[in-house]
Amino acid sequence: MKVKRFKDWKLFSKIMSVSIVTMAVVLSAILLYVVPEVEEKLARCPTAVLR
Numbered sequence: 766m767k768v769k770r771f772k773d774w775k776l777f778s779k780i781m782s783v784s785i786v787t788m789a790v791v792l793s794a795i796l797l798y799v800v801p802e803v804e805e806k807l808a809r810c811p812t813a814v815l816r
Contacts, residue, residue, distance in 0.1 A: 771779070 774782070
């Protein structure tokens with residue numbers, strides 16, 4: 766089975782593929798950058814959580 770070129774995809778497939786790629790990029794940025802930064806800040810100052 767041969768995969769169709771992007772220009773031959775249906776409109777719905779194009780929209781969904783762009784949406785899925787965008788969500789994957791955002792999710793990976795959150796998991797690889799934001800979560801470790803927040804974890805590090807919480808580890809440095811645990812009393813700030815108690816206030």
